[in-house]
Amino acid sequence: MLALKLAFRNLMGARLRTWLNVFVLSLAFVLVIWFKGVLNGWDRQARRETINWQIGGGQYWQENYDPYDPFTIEDSHALLTDSIQKEIGQGHLTPMLISQATIYPQGRIQNVKLQGVDPNQKILALPSEYLNTTDGGIPAMIGERTARNSKLSIGDFVTIRWRDANGTFDADEIRIVHIFKTDVGTMDMGVVWIPLKKHQEMMRLSNSATILTTAQEAGFRGPFTGWDFKDHAYLLKEIEAMIETKSIGGIVMFLFLMSLAMLAIFDTQVLSIFRRQKEIGTQIALGMTRPQVVTLFTIEGAMHSVFAAILAAIYGAPLLALQAKVGWKMPAGTDDFGLTISETIYPAYSVGLVLGTTLLVMITTTIVSYLPARRIAKMNPTDAIRGKIQ
């Protein structure tokens, strides 16, 4: 209690020196929390967007389908049995057929993944209703990235060439009826969306599909022969890996910020112990024990972090809340990185994040304050009283 009282008095007495340290440390608090909040927000948005746009409540993959092996696509289709049809009818599943094709925008050759989707599906955020048209050509929909790469606009006709299930090459014209925007790159880059029925007809794969996506609230609908169910844990594996990589980057950034703040505290403590030798000697002469003085200096250092937490709460909380509301606009072109990244990232702060960071900073500050303070125990009080450098 005495050490707390004296430490408080010393810090208040040191005025500007104290508040400079407190401000630097509070910046570390706010920046660490903000940075971790941005990563959290990004993670949450990436998961949510991937679920909304791509994987719903999980997917059934035709047993041969391997998205990483294009050679499997040719054989990755199966008939939609009655039980599957029933689930589709009840809105629990939506089928997709996947094949390879080539388009020729402005005479150039471009390989694409042709995906057939039910224009009336409601399970995914994909605006497939635009495919409900019969006005000339095969109605097709592409994402903004593909449109940019292939220089296609709404209303453009483009030749498409594919090989059907019997191995016969065929060609036709697709008409771009809609260009959509999504943060999920795999739904966009190099993908051309057409109506499922038309796709089945083109491939001569009537009533067949490659993937069955379940509604978010439906999830696993029981086993279907020839289909493997992939849950969120499996389908979000890549995002998890990406988040893990980002977390490592986050830790590096966190360590960097913390090091800066701790350096300020460490420096202040070392400087204090040299500058305040006379004071330390006087305190010992007046009856303080050396452990009491070490405790006093350690608490002084640790108290910086308490004040910093309060200051950070005063100016940081509104700033962080505002940032969480208006978000952080990503620079143009970041959607081409191949990562699921929104135009605007909304940082997400949890109680755990704030308390965890606060606790961590306080513990680290206390340790950093204690290390130089140990030197006091080795001081000769008679030399300290005279202010003789030891």
Add this chain to the structure above:
Amino acid sequence: MHNSAIITIQNLVKDYPIGGGSFRALSDISLQIGQGEFIGLVGPSGSGKTTLLNIIGALDNPTAGHTEVLGHTIENLSHRQAARLRNSYLGFIFQTYNLLPVYNVYENVEFPLLLLKKSQNERRELTLRALEWVGLTDKIKSRPAQLSGGECQRVAIARAMVKQPQVVLADEPTANLDAANSHHILQTMAKLNTELKTTFIFATHDDKVIGYLRRKVSLADGHVIKDENIVQS
């Protein structure tokens, strides 16, 4: 010899290590100091007076010999016991005042009472009384940097006296003061010595201080060369 001795020093030796050898700062010192004395350890620089004062103040340990202060054997005290002795029974006044720079006058004087865990009311009462003794009640909010040298030393006296210690150890208290301020603080200390029966031990070579002493112990090269009582006119 003093029958009511509160400090007894017998054959005290203090060596400091220097390079491979050692330097003898005090050699075979024997001394007794009684309650209420106003005594000076007098001698030139390097005579050992500050070293002796530090040993009496339990800030340093003797190399050999026996030192007893208020019933505590200095050479046997642990750090904690030495701190308790200083805290409860001894007051210190330094040449350079050694006030805590971030505290104001009131807080500086109050400091020893905080260590003694006195209540807030008691602290206030004792602190204001000590400041009255030295005539600084109008400066309680001032910081040391805003005070003159004489005022700083008066704060240091108040800090040493606030807990009414049995012994006050003053190391060259007037060295940084002009004649007028020196006499002022010496008069203050002499008055407190008379009124409170506090023992004052000075380490000094200042004639102004010597003029106030009632006993003068002269030191040279670590030896007591003369111990005389002075009758004040």
